[in-house]
Amino acid sequence: MRSYRAQRKKIARERIARLLDLAEQRALQGDLDLATRYVELARKLGMKYLVRIPRHFKRRFCKHCYTYLQPGNNCTVRLTRRHLAIHCHACGAITRIPYGGQP
Numbered sequence: 001m002r003s004y005r006a007q008r009k010k011i012a013r014e015r016i017a018r019l020l021d022l023a024e025q026r027a028l029q030g031d032l033d034l035a036t037r038y039v040e041l042a043r044k045l046g047m048k049y050l051v052r053i054p055r056h057f058k059r060r061f062c063k064h065c066y067t068y069l070q071p072g073n074n075c076t077v078r079l080t081r082r083h084l085a086i087h088c089h090a091c092g093a094i095t096r097i098p099y100g101g102q103p
């Protein structure tokens with residue numbers, strides 16, 4: 001039988017997935033404020049139940065202010081020789097994600 005904690009985590013994971021889905025839908029409809037709110041709620045759930053935000057979603061919001069990001073709308077994505085740089089227009093922070101590495 002699964003433990004109570006495992007069950008709660010499973011429910012939390014489902015709720016997070018649902019919230020991030022909704023965030024994406026709202027963003028596509030042009031409501032970035034609501035999308036950002038859903039991201040915040042998903043994060044809070046993740047912290048409370050020790051569940052990670054799915055990997056593919058990590059680049060969809062600003063790491064500094066948690067604004068939902070839409071490239072070409074509220075953020076700029078650039079490649080440098082070493083990094084993928086995401087410039088958030090809401091808070092001005094630049095998130096750098098390294099890629100490649102030593103050959």
Ligand SMILES: [Zn+2]
Pocket residue numbers: 062063064065066067088089090091092093
């Ligand atoms: Zn930001």
